[in-house]
Amino acid sequence: MFGGEHKQTDIAQSAIFTTGSMRASRFYPAILFSFLIMYGDYSFDLSSKIRIISSYIFSPFTQIEYLAKDSFNSFDSYFSSQKKLSEEIDLLRNQIRDLENQNLALQNTKTSLNELEELFDLSKSFQERKIFLGKITDFKKFPKEIVSVEIRSNNITKDMIAFNAFGLIGVIDELLNNSIKIIPLHNASIKIPAKNTRTLENIIIIGSGKPKTFQIEEFKKNGDIKKGDEIISSGLGGRFPEGFLLGRVTEIKENDQSNFLQITVENTFDFSFGSTILFTKP
Amino acid sequence: MNSLDDKKPSIFNFYFFVGLTLIIASMVEVLLNDFLLSRLTLPLTLMTLIYWNVATPRNIGFFWTMLSGFILDIFLGYLLGIHVVIFLLTSYFSQRYFHRFRALFRLQQSLIVAIIVFIYQIYFILISNNFALSIIFELLILTIISSLFWPIIYGVLRYLRIKLTYGQ
Numbered sequence: 001m002f003g004g005e006h007k008q009t010d011i012a013q014s015a016i017f018t019t020g021s022m023r024a025s026r027f028y029p030a031i032l033f034s035f036l037i038m039y040g041d042y043s044f045d046l047s048s049k050i051r052i053i054s055s056y057i058f059s060p061f062t063q064i065e066y067l068a069k070d071s072f073n074s075f076d077s078y079f080s081s082q083k084k085l086s087e088e089i090d091l092l093r094n095q096i097r098d099l100e101n102q103n104l105a106l107q108n109t110k111t112s113l114n115e116l117e118e119l120f121d122l123s124k125s126f127q128e129r130k131i132f133l134g135k136i137t138d139f140k141k142f143p144k145e146i147v148s149v150e151i152r153s154n155n156i157t158k159d160m161i162a163f164n165a166f167g168l169i170g171v172i173d174e175l176l177n178n179s180i181k182i183i184p185l186h187n188a189s190i191k192i193p194a195k196n197t198r199t200l201e202n203i204i205i206i207g208s209g210k211p212k213t214f215q216i217e218e219f220k221k222n223g224d225i226k227k228g229d230e231i232i233s234s235g236l237g238g239r240f241p242e243g244f245l246l247g248r249v250t251e252i253k254e255n256d257q258s259n260f261l262q263i264t265v266e267n268t269f270d271f272s273f274g275s276t277i278l279f280t281k282p
Numbered sequence: 283m284n285s286l287d288d289k290k291p292s293i294f295n296f297y298f299f300v301g302l303t304l305i306i307a308s309m310v311e312v313l314l315n316d317f318l319l320s321r322l323t324l325p326l327t328l329m330t331l332i333y334w335n336v337a338t339p340r341n342i343g344f345f346w347t348m349l350s351g352f353i354l355d356i357f358l359g360y361l362l363g364i365h366v367v368i369f370l371l372t373s374y375f376s377q378r379y380f381h382r383f384r385a386l387f388r389l390q391q392s393l394i395v396a397i398i399v400f401i402y403q404i405y406f407i408l409i410s411n412n413f414a415l416s417i418i419f420e421l422l423i424l425t426i427i428s429s430l431f432w433p434i435i436y437g438v439l440r441y442l443r444i445k446l447t448y449g450q
Contacts, residue, residue: 022377026344027370035363037363038362041362050356
């Protein structure tokens with residue numbers, strides 16, 4: 001405690017009673033000396049010699065400025081070059097995205113062309129029958145599968161059937177002005193006269209309501225059928241053309257309470273595939 | 283009993299510390315002169331000198347005052363002794379009136395420092411025969427900036443002085 005008081009008193013004393021070192025007796029000679037130096041410099045150019053010597057002595061320090069400038073420039077150029085690089089990367093990324101989009105568009109065009117090629121190959125089998133093409137505009141999945149097709153011809157009639165690149169896929173459900181609604185062959189309401197290519201036995205297949213799946217109607221238990229048998233349209237009744245593949249037998253079930261076999265026929269046709277639909281009379 | 287003298291650094295050390303701050307201030311002033319692109323300079327050495335003359339008038343000697351003046355003369359390209367004369371005069375009057383100066387508020391001190399800087403700059407304008415309207419603008423700007431710098435210089439040097447004198 002006493003030590004602290006002593007310290008404060010000491011500080012106060014030194015602050016109040018202190019006297020400066022620069023008394024007039026020293027100050028006037030110092031001023032005189034300075035004027036003498038000034039006169040010496042004016043007359044004999046002392047300062048330039050001192051400057052030359054000091055510039056040699058202090059040359060490492062004078063380089064600091066240039067070093068700092070160089071460092072700043074290299075720092076700045078590093079970041080500006082990095083900025084340029086990042087801008088270039090962004091530009092290249094955009095170009096890649098554009099090229100990818102072009103590639104996608106070209107792939108779509110190629111698919112469409114392949115599809116059209118398939119359709120035209122298919123149309124060769126129609127010989128002298130008239131064919132019409134339409135563009136798919138909409139596809140509804142549930143509860144009833146329907147494909148809406150835009151057409152530009154008024155000659156399409158309701159008895160025509162629809163093909164895509166896979167083959168026979170559906171029938172016209174509704175004929176509107178400039179558009180047609182198609183239902184798939186696997187629709188439960190459609191019956192197709194068909195035949196087994198192995199046995200040439202005529203059968204009727206009906207849509208199961210599930211995509212790519214049909215059932216053979218009333219096929220007797222003692223009938224000749226195997227898994228893998230190819231089923232094609234028979235053309236009987238004139239509703240569907242003859243000779244178009246409908247599917248293969250994939251499942252044969254026997255029911256003790258029924259005289260008929262439960263046979264499933266499946267194909268790989270995608271009802272909603274592609275963008276173009278071909279219409280023709282059977 | 284704890285003696286205050288036990289904690290004080292030797293006068294020799296303090297004397298060199300004052301000199302070091304003056305030399306550093308003059309170096310910074312020379313470097314700032316290159317960057318400022320102005321005919322006048324920001325008188326950091328002068329303000330440091332004023333601080334030491336007011337804070338420890340016993341310890342500030344002729345040697346460091348004159349050396350810092352000569353450094354500025356050499357590196358700023360003036361006739362040898364130009365800065366020395368004004369520094370000696372400033373030191374003399376600062377030591378004469380340091381009691382009054384210490385009693386002032388920091389704002390009043392800044393005003394006094396601004397007046398000293400103003401006179402200092404006019405002294406150099408007269409010496410260099412550099413009379414132009416634009417230099418008046420520089421003079422005013424640098425005077426205002428100097429007065430704003432005073433509390434900073436005062437605070438930093440005071441902190442260093444207390445650290446060196448009384449430690450923690």
